[in-house]
Amino acid sequence: MQSDRNQSACAGTPEISGRQALAALRGSYPEFMPGEVWLVGAGPGDPGLLTLDALAGLLQADVVVHDALVDARVLALAPSGAQMRFAGKRGGKPSVAQEDISAQLIALARGGLRVLRLKGGDPFVFGRGGEEILALAAAGVPFRVIPGVTAGLSGLASACIPATMRGVNQAIILATGHGPDEEGVMDWSALARTRQPIVLYMGLRNLENIAGALMRGGLPGSTPAAVIASATLAEQRVLVSTLECIASDTRAANFAAPALVVVGDIVDVRRQLLDASAQYAAAARPPGTALPVAGTALPAAGAALPGESSACEG
Numbered sequence: 001m002q003s004d005r006n007q008s009a010c011a012g013t014p015e016i017s018g019r020q021a022l023a024a025l026r027g028s029y030p031e032f033m034p035g036e037v038w039l040v041g042a043g044p045g046d047p048g049l050l051t052l053d054a055l056a057g058l059l060q061a062d063v064v065v066h067d068a069l070v071d072a073r074v075l076a077l078a079p080s081g082a083q084m085r086f087a088g089k090r091g092g093k094p095s096v097a098q099e100d101i102s103a104q105l106i107a108l109a110r111g112g113l114r115v116l117r118l119k120g121g122d123p124f125v126f127g128r129g130g131e132e133i134l135a136l137a138a139a140g141v142p143f144r145v146i147p148g149v150t151a152g153l154s155g156l157a158s159a160c161i162p163a164t165m166r167g168v169n170q171a172i173i174l175a176t177g178h179g180p181d182e183e184g185v186m187d188w189s190a191l192a193r194t195r196q197p198i199v200l201y202m203g204l205r206n207l208e209n210i211a212g213a214l215m216r217g218g219l220p221g222s223t224p225a226a227v228i229a230s231a232t233l234a235e236q237r238v239l240v241s242t243l244e245c246i247a248s249d250t251r252a253a254n255f256a257a258p259a260l261v262v263v264g265d266i267v268d269v270r271r272q273l274l275d276a277s278a279q280y281a282a283a284a285r286p287p288g289t290a291l292p293v294a295g296t297a298l299p300a301a302g303a304a305l306p307g308e309s310s311a312c313e314g
């Protein structure tokens with residue numbers, strides 16, 4: 001029989017609200033006071049990766065000022081009467097200026113509203129959350145920061161690539177492929193010399209140049225590399241290649257933002273993890289039990305993975 005969450009009381013399972021769940025877990029429910037701004041990370045996309053405190057903020061917000069990468073299902077958690085304001089980049093159109101966003105947050109808070117500033121991933125990881133908090137602090141507006149699950153780490157996990165693996169890497173570098181540092185300020189050779197994996201946010205547009213700079217810095221062209229687009233979402237795509245071929249393979253496969261690029265030997269662990277997952281799935285997993293790697297489509301053990309045949313001859 002099909003179960004229905006809304007009728008679960010009939011089946012003897014108590015329904016609990018988000019508020020009750022939070023209070024039970026932490027002893028008290030975080031209260032959003034009028035005139036406050038909460039700077040909140042919404043995670044990489046999958047609403048299951050929202051934190052409970054982010055949910056608490058959403059449930060109490062009077063106004064939600066959100067970026068483009070916040071999933072519609074997360075936005076739908078805000079009260080029906082809450083104002084929803086878009087403050088991100090859309091389809092290459094000019095984005096709202098950072099000073100205007102900060103000014104908007106200050107004005108809304110001074111108007112006595114509970115202002116939820118909602119950003120994709122973690123607000124302090126390539127999210128310009130620092131600038132917004134400094135502006136709020138300078139204006140004397142009370143704020144709270146709620147961390148989010150950053151795409152650079154959760155996207156790897158969702159693609160079965162461990163961020164760290166004993167014996168493979170001792171550090172992981174999160175870098176931006178876009179920004180003031182893209183035209184030569186970033187010392188890609190120095191990053192290459194660490195021999196530690198590099199995860200690039202916003203790296204697609206400049207991928208050819210960055211891959212070239214990493215190779216000139218000493219990373220072999222054969223270094224494993226992957227691109228993960230729309231990580232954690234149903235439309236997630238993963239392409240596995242080499243540093244030498246990653247830019248042309250990504251173009252050929254029409255990968256689009258949002259996407260992460262990861263360069264380093266940890267990419268090779270994906271194959272082992274997926275093979276292990278496929279074997280586990282094949283061994284008559286009891287109905288209703290979770291897959292070892294949530295959200296991962298399982299190919300047959302040893303089968304070629306989508307995106308693993310490179311068109312680039314190097």
Ligand SMILES: C[S@@+](CC[C@H](N)C(=O)[O-])C[C@H]1O[C@@H](n2cnc3c(N)ncnc32)[C@H](O)[C@@H]1O
Nearest residue numbers: 121122125127150151201202230231258259260
């Ligand atoms: C402006 S940065 C914001 C990063 C965010 N604050 C975080 O912590 O994840 C936007 C970039 O994050 C990466 N990104 C965000 N969500 C992603 C997703 N679901 N899949 C792949 N990359 C993602 C992409 O590189 C995208 O261009």
